[in-house]
Amino acid sequence: xxxxxxxxxxxxxxxxxxxxxxxxxxxxxxxxxxxxxxxxxxxxxxxxxxxxxxxxxxxxxxxxxxxxxxxxxxxxxxxxxxxxxxxxxxxxxxxxxxxxxxxxxxxxxxxxxxxxxxxxxxxxxxxxxxxxxxxxxxxxxxxxxxxxxxxxxxxxxxxxxxxxxxxxxxxxxxxxxxxxxxxxxxxxxxxxxxxxxxxxxxxxxxxxxxxxxxxxxxxxxxxxxxxxxxxxxxxxxxxxxxxxxxxxxxxxxxxxxxxxxxxxxxx
Amino acid sequence: xxxxxxxxxxxxxxxxxxxxxxxxxxxxxxxxxxxxxxxxxxxxxxxxxxxxxxxxxxxxxxxxxxxxxxxxxxxxxxxxxxxxxxxxxxxxxxxxxxxxxxxxxxxxxxxxxxxxxxxxxxxxxxxxxxxxxxxxxxxxxxxxxxxxxxxxxxxxxxxxxxxxxxxxxxxxxxxxxxxxxxxxxxxxxxxxxxxxxxxxxxxxxxxxxxxxxxxxxxxxxxxxxxxxxxxxxxxxxxxxxxxxxxxxxxxxxxxxxxxxxxxxxxxxxxxxxxxxxxxxxxxxxxxxxxxxxxxxxxxxxxxxxxxxxxxxxxxxxxxx
Amino acid sequence: xxxxxxxxxxxxxxxxxxxxxxxxxxxxxxxxxxxxxxxxxxxxxxxxxxxxxxxxxxxxxxxxxxxxxxxxxxxxxxxxxxxxxxxxxxxxxxxxxxxxxxxxxxxxxxxxxxxxxxxxxxxxxxxxxxxxxxxxxxxxxxxxxxxxxxxxxxxxxxxxxxxxxxxxxxxxxxxxxxxxxxxxxxxxxxxxxxxxxxxxxxxxxxxxxxxxxxxxxxxxxxxxxxxxxxxxxxxxxxxxxxxxxxxxxxxxxxxxxxxxxxxxxxxxxxxxxxxxxxxxxxxxxxxxxxx
Ligand SMILES: Nc1ncnc2c1ncn2[C@@H]1O[C@H](COP(=O)(O)OP(=O)(O)OP(=O)(O)O)[C@@H](O)[C@H]1O
Ligand SMILES: [Mg+2]
Numbered sequence: 119x120x121x122x123x124x125x126x127x128x129x130x131x132x133x134x135x136x137x138x139x140x141x142x143x144x145x146x147x148x149x150x151x152x153x154x155x156x157x158x159x160x161x162x163x164x165x166x167x168x169x170x171x172x173x174x175x176x177x178x179x180x181x182x183x184x185x186x187x188x189x190x191x192x193x194x195x196x197x198x199x200x201x202x203x204x205x206x207x208x209x210x211x212x213x214x215x216x217x218x219x220x221x222x223x224x225x226x227x228x229x230x231x232x233x234x235x236x237x238x239x240x241x242x243x244x245x246x247x248x249x250x251x252x253x254x255x256x257x258x259x260x261x262x263x264x265x266x267x268x269x270x271x272x273x274x275x276x277x278x279x280x281x282x283x284x285x286x287x288x289x290x291x292x293x294x295x296x297x298x299x300x301x302x303x304x305x306x307x308x309x310x311x312x313x314x315x316x317x318x319x320x321x322x323x324x325x326x327x328x329x330x331x332x333x334x335x336x337x338x339x340x341x342x343x344x345x346x347x348x349x350x351x352x353x354x355x356x357x358x359x360x361x362x363x364x365x366x367x368x369x370x371x372x373x374x375x376x377x378x379x380x381x382x383x384x385x
Numbered sequence: 386x387x388x389x390x391x392x393x394x395x396x397x398x399x400x401x402x403x404x405x406x407x408x409x410x411x412x413x414x415x416x417x418x419x420x421x422x423x424x425x426x427x428x429x430x431x432x433x434x435x436x437x438x439x440x441x442x443x444x445x446x447x448x449x450x451x452x453x454x455x456x457x458x459x460x461x462x463x464x465x466x467x468x469x470x471x472x473x474x475x476x477x478x479x480x481x482x483x484x485x486x487x488x489x490x491x492x493x494x495x496x497x498x499x500x501x502x503x504x505x506x507x508x509x510x511x512x513x514x515x516x517x518x519x520x521x522x523x524x525x526x527x528x529x530x531x532x533x534x535x536x537x538x539x540x541x542x543x544x545x546x547x548x549x550x551x552x553x554x555x556x557x558x559x560x561x562x563x564x565x566x567x568x569x570x571x572x573x574x575x576x577x578x579x580x581x582x583x584x585x586x587x588x589x590x591x592x593x594x595x596x597x598x599x600x601x602x603x604x605x606x607x608x609x610x611x612x613x614x615x616x617x618x619x620x621x622x623x624x625x626x627x628x629x630x631x632x633x634x635x636x637x638x639x640x641x642x643x644x645x646x647x648x649x650x651x652x653x654x655x656x657x658x659x660x661x662x663x664x665x666x667x668x669x670x671x672x673x674x675x676x677x678x679x680x681x682x683x684x685x686x687x688x689x690x691x692x693x694x695x696x697x698x699x700x701x702x703x704x705x
Numbered sequence: 706x707x708x709x710x711x712x713x714x715x716x717x718x719x720x721x722x723x724x725x726x727x728x729x730x731x732x733x734x735x736x737x738x739x740x741x742x743x744x745x746x747x748x749x750x751x752x753x754x755x756x757x758x759x760x761x762x763x764x765x766x767x768x769x770x771x772x773x774x775x776x777x778x779x780x781x782x783x784x785x786x787x788x789x790x791x792x793x794x795x796x797x798x799x800x801x802x803x804x805x806x807x808x809x810x811x812x813x814x815x816x817x818x819x820x821x822x823x824x825x826x827x828x829x830x831x832x833x834x835x836x837x838x839x840x841x842x843x844x845x846x847x848x849x850x851x852x853x854x855x856x857x858x859x860x861x862x863x864x865x866x867x868x869x870x871x872x873x874x875x876x877x878x879x880x881x882x883x884x885x886x887x888x889x890x891x892x893x894x895x896x897x898x899x900x901x902x903x904x905x906x907x908x909x910x911x912x913x914x915x916x917x918x919x920x921x922x923x924x925x926x927x928x929x930x931x932x933x934x935x936x937x938x939x940x941x942x943x944x945x946x947x948x949x950x951x952x953x954x955x956x957x958x959x960x961x962x963x964x965x966x967x968x969x970x971x972x973x974x975x976x977x978x979x980x981x982x983x984x985x986x987x988x989x990x991x992x993x994x995x996x
Contacts, residue, residue, distance in 0.1 A: 179582060203588035215583040217576045219693075228576050231569065232588030238597075241569035248569070274700045295588060439800045441807075486982040493941060494986075496803055497742060497933045498978065504930035505975045512968040627926075631811055638804060667819035674811030681804045682793055 130155040130330050131207075131299050136185030138171050138354075145171045146354045149185070153299065153332060158325055160341045160362075161334045163351035164375055169334045170212050172351065173301045177209045178202040190298060204232055206298040210288045210305065212334075218277035222268060222287055225276050226259035227252070229294030255294070262290040266320060282313040289317065293324060300324075301332045306340055318344060342366070350374065389646035396653075400552055404545055413544035417616060419656040420548070420555035424609045425629065426636035426652040427562050427645070428602040434642030435571055436598040437578030438492060442483055442499035443606055444630035445506040446476035450607030451614040451624045452510065455523050465529035469611035476607025477600045484599040488592060503625065510622040522621020529615050547616040554612060558605045559649070565601065566645055574598060575643060628670065632656075635673050638680045641689025651688070709841045714959045716839075720848050720917070722955020723855035727910035728928060729935040729947040730862070731903030737879035737942035738899035740799060741791060744806040746932065748813040749904050751925030753779055753911025755817065758828045758920050768830040768847075772854065772912040779908025783901035791900060792893070810926075817922035825919035833916060851913040858909050859948065862902065866944075871898055879942060934974035938981045940988025950989065 131153040138146040146168040153159050161169050174180040176187055178199035186195040189207050197205070208229075217225050235241065235251045263269040266286040271279070276287060285305060292300055305321070306314045314337075321344060325331060335341050341348065341362065348365040350358040352374035358365050365371055403416065425443065432440045453472030457463040463471075479502070487498035510517045517523075531550070532538040541547060565571055577584045577591045584591060614620040632655060640651030684690060732746050756775045760766040766774065790809065794802050835846040866872040874890045875898060918924075935954055939946030954974055962970045981989060 177586070179585070198590070199582070199585040200588050200590045203586055208588075209586050211582065211586070215580050217579045217583065219579055220572075220576065224572060224576075228573065228584070228589075229587045231573070235569060238570055242564060244564075244568055252569075274703075275697060278697065278700045291583075291587065433800070437800070439803055482979070486979050490941070490982060490986040493736075493740075493742065493799060494937060494982065496800070497937060498982070500744070501930055501933050501937075501975055501978060504927075505972060508930075508971045509968060512966070512971065627811075631807075634804065634807070667815045670815035671812050671819065674808045674813075674815065677808030677811065678790070678805055681801050681808065682790075685798075685801060 128154050131187070131189050131332075133176060133187040134185060136172065136175055136187070137183050138168075138175055138180060139183050144354045146175065146351075149351070149354070149356050151349055151356065151359060153330060154347075156325070156328060156330055157346045158321070158331045158333065158344055160345035160348045161332060161351065162336070162338075162341060162348060162365075167351040167374075168354040169351055170303055171354075173209060173303050173332070173334060176202075177207060177301060179209075200232075203295065203297070206295075207301070208292040208295060208297040208299075209301040210285075210292050210303055212303040212307075214281065214284045214288050216276035216279070216284055216287055216291075219275055221273050221275055222263060222279075223256060223259050223272045225287060226262060226291050226294050227255045229291040230255045230258060233295045258294065259290075262294070265323070266290055266316060282309040285309055286313070286317065286320070289320060293329065297329065299330045299332065301334070303334045304336065305333060306335060306337050314340060389650075393646070393649070397556065404549055408545070410544045413548040415657065417544065417548045417551045419653050420551040421609050421613050422632065422636065422656040423555050423649055423652045424558050425606055425633045426640070426648050427559060428606040428609075429633045429637050430640075430642060430645070430648040431562055431566065431574075431598050432602045433637055434644065434648065435566060435574040435578065436595045437574075438484075438488075438595060438599065439496045440480075440499050440599065440602070441496060441630060442480060442502045443602070443633055444625055444627065445499075445503040446480060446603040446606040447610035447613075447629055448506055448510065448625040449476045449479055450610030451620045452517060453607070454611030455526055455614055455620040456516070458529070459523060459526065464532070465611075465615065466531060469608050472611045473604045473608035476603040476610075480599045480603030481596055484596055488595060503627075503630065507622055507625045510625060517622075520622060522619055522623075524619040524621075526615055526618045526620065528618075541615070544616070547612070551609075551612060551616075554609070558609075562601075562605070563645055570594070570597070578643075628666075631670060631673055631677070635677055635680070637687075638677060639687050641687030641693075644687065644689030647687055647689030710963065711960070712840075712842045714963045715956060716842055716844055716848075718956035718959025719952065720851055720955070721959055722952035723852055724910050724914050725931055725935055725955050726948045726951035727855055727858060727906045727913070729932045729939070729951045730944050731906035732932055733936050733939065733942055733944045733947040734875075734879075734899050734906075735903040736936070737944065738875055739791065739802075739896050741794065741802040742799075742806070743900075743903070744803055744929070745786075745810040745813060746806075746903070746907055747925030747927075747929030748810045748817075749779060749782065749925070750907040750911045750914075750928060751817065751920075751922060752782075752813065753908040754828075754915040754920040754924060755821065755911075755922070757912045757915035758826050761828055761830050761916075762826075768832055768850070768916065771830070771915075772909070775912040776905055776908045779911075780901045780905035782908075783904030784897060786904060787897045787900040791896070814922060814926060821922055823921055823923060825921040827919050828915040830916050845917075847916040851917055854909055854913040858906060862906070862944075865902070871895065875899055931974050934978040937978050938989055940990045943988060943990050946988055946990030 129152045134150040136146055136149040137144065149172060161172065163169050171180065175182040178197055178201065186193060188194065189205055192205060194202055194205055194207065217228065234255050236247055240248050260269060260272060263272055268283060268286065276284065279287065289302065289305060306317055309317065318340065321331060333345065345362055348360065348362050349356060350365060350371050357374060358368045358371050360368070400416065403412065425447065429440065429443050432438050450472045453475045454465070454468045457468035457471060458465060483498055483502050484495065487494040511520050528540060528542045530538050530540045541550060573584070573589055574594055577589060577594055581591055610624065614624065636651040636655050637648050640649070641647035680687065686693060728746065728750055732743060735741055735743050753775045756778065757771045760771040760774060790805060791802070794805065830847070832846045832850065837844055837846055837849050866876055871894065874895050877890060878892065878895050931954065935950045936947050939950035954977070958970050958973055961973055
């Protein structure tokens with residue numbers, strides 16, 4: 119850990135000076151924050167404010183133009199996406215993704231494989247160790263499927279699922295590898311209230327298990343219920359950072375959401 | 386598809402019994418063609434059907450194996466076994482270079498670069514006379530001897546012997562590929578093909594898996610070429626003929642990319658019919674082109690894809 | 706080594722490069738707008754050249770008549786190609802688009818072989834035996850005309866892309882597909898035009914080249930090799946990059962042919978392509994379309 123990095127032992131994740139430009143326009147500029155171990159942090163902001171770009175950069179899916187970041191004291195700057203995942207930082211995508219032609223069980227097992235399964239040679243020869251690892255992954259996958267109420271579809275291909283169900287599967291897959299930190303990009307957008315409750319329960323259970331989360335979301339009610347801390351992005355810059363209540367009362371935040379025409383008594 | 390393993394065992398039993406039953410050279414030539422194409426098509430299936438990379442360099446690997454083996458045996462006095470192995474490794478190296486250089490850019494670039502590489506091979510075979518003897522190639526390859534420890538040396542002569550050798554080779558390769566496709570490696574390849582970013586978010590390294598599949602595929606394809614040229618007794622630039630590539634593509638596309646049995650079935654079928662439809666080679670390729678277009682437009686997943694869609698319908702109905 | 710010889714090589718290289726450019730720009734344009742790599746592109750070039758031969762040898766067309774007819778037909782073929790085949794492909798079907806155009810190329814090439822055999826044919830026009838003296842070098846008139854045709858095509862392409870509504874839309878789609886679709890550009894109109902223009906350019910190339918070299922059914926296939934390498938070197942989808950890379954390659958090849966063996970000349974494109982991929986994977990001039 120040289121030249122900066124997390125300042126405090128309770129800090130799990132830290133980012134400094136993150137910047138990303140598209141076609142000469144800043145999508146994210148000088149964004150820095152820390153995430154405490156075991157917390158649930160929300161990242162909010164209007165459409166196009168750079169939330170997804172931030173997540174993409176911090177998980178290695180986009181090459182950042184500037185900035186450095188650390189997970190648990192280890193610098194991840196510049197590593198590939200798969201190395202971020204292996205270091206213990208996984209994510210879900212705003213446009214939900216699944217391996218459509220594979221069963222839910224296979225979908226989830228793929229999430230755990232990098233951590234739980236052995237070498238390629240072991241996979242090829244398929245000895246007892248491989249079978250044991252496979253059984254262990256399947257047991258955990260079934261457990262998670264049960265938790266989200268999809269265990270009866272364990273053998274079904276993912277493409278038959280509804281939108282909300284796919285979001286559940288995506289979240290379940292992202293925790294199969296028991297990451298230290300998960301970044302969820304809009305986990306409840308476009309999902310009906312019952313399903314939102316289910317996702318909320320799942321997130322709480324995870325958090326109780328010691329997983330730290332960064333959640334990008336537009337659904338304010340959901341955020342206010344679940345987050346310990348809220349970060350606000352506007353036009354690629356971090357404009358607020360505080361508890362849900364503080365952020366709710368922050369005039370700059372209202373401003374960002376309501377546009378430039380700042381009403382003097384907006385609060 | 387569920388009965389495929391049983392069917393395959395039966396077919397294999399018949400194929401293995403053939404040499405004791407008939408002496409017809411025509412049957413053996415047909416049989417060994419089927420064996421070669423089963424290897425070539427399954428090799429392409431690993432790369433295209435599993436890793437999702439449309440490799441148009443397969444014919445180049447085949448030819449490199451052929452030329453490499455012939456040059457090692459004729460010019461350097463190697464025996465056939467090691468020469469085939471080393472020529473296969475040569476094809477692997479070529480495949481890895483092409484794949485590594487182009488995959489850093491995109492899958493699109495890979496398809497283009499692999500095609501350009503195949504065309505380059507034709508040119509090198511034709512024009513680099515000091516290495517390849519130019520357009521006339523190397524005729525009169527000696528009939529090879531295989532010396533396995535504990536057995537008397539086996540001098541291969543005639544289609545029957547090559548049929549036996551290629552049958553053994555094809556079975557070995559197909560077992561290898563079957564295992565790779567069915568184990569965790571194959572599943573991960575399929576996952577990467579279906580959604581690369583998602584696979585990355587799960588810690589998989591797509592480049593490593595793709596290089597592995599290209600390397601393995603090039604190796605088995607190159608070795609098939611190395612054995613095949615000794616059956617032909619000549620290697621010349623026509624070993625790089627696009628006829629081979631186009632035939633492989635048809636087999637994979639019609640059989641169903643990603644389906645081991647579908648592609649194997651299509652390989653047997655399409656190796657057998659040209660002999661049944663005996664007309665001009667040019668017209669045959671016109672027909673193949675039309676089949677390819679029709680297959681791409683009408684059944685994107687090939688025959689195996691049709692079966693899969695039926696299964697999907699059952700799940701959808703169950704959901705209601 | 707004498708200067709005239711080098712000048713002669715340079716001139717030949719320039720002509721070759723301009724012809725490469727015509728084919729490669731069409732290929733790059735189609736890729737930029739449709740994200741489809743047209744593997745049948747070389748066959749359209751071949752068919753245009755064969756058409757030029759038959760029009761002049763069999764139907765009594767003069768040079769200009771043949772060029773205009775072949776180009777017009779090529780543009781129409783492009784329309785039909787899009788409407789009948791390419792339209793059926795979705796944006797994410799990259800591999801299918803290759804298989805489709807590869808199948809088409811097999812049909813066209815082997816059909817041509819069946820009809821006309823692989824025998825090379827010479828196209829003779831009223832200009833075949835005339836030549837032009839340019840300072841120290843002398844060049845056959847048909848070669849100079851090939852240059853003229855290429856330059857006319859470049860200028861018209863430039864005007865279409867920069868000064869017509871649909872041309873600007875084409876650049877828009879190529880630069881940012883989603884944004885362009887959102888502002889209401891009809892992708893079908895734009896794609897159809899891109900394919901028509903692309904195939905039309907290879908038509909011009911075939912017609913311009915037919916009187917210079919011999920024509921035969923396998924010529925497109927051999928040519929495609931260079932065109933693809935050029936497209937990668939120039940940056941996938943970068944039309945102007947393709948043009949520059951094409952001319953440079955033509956000149957390099959011509960110079961190399963004066964001093965090295967054939968393998969070196971023909972391998973040059975491949976080696977350059979691999980080097981570019983290793984050093985600057987997005988092409989010398991960057992990916993994405995700039996025209
Ligand atoms: N691949 C890209 N190419 C060009 N511009 C991009 C790209 N991705 C994002 N942008 C731009 O960067 C800015 C930030 O986008 P981003 O997707 O991060 O916003 P967001 O906060 O996630 O928005 P939303 O709430 O709508 O998901 C936007 O102006 C967007 O247009
Ligand atoms: Mg977003």
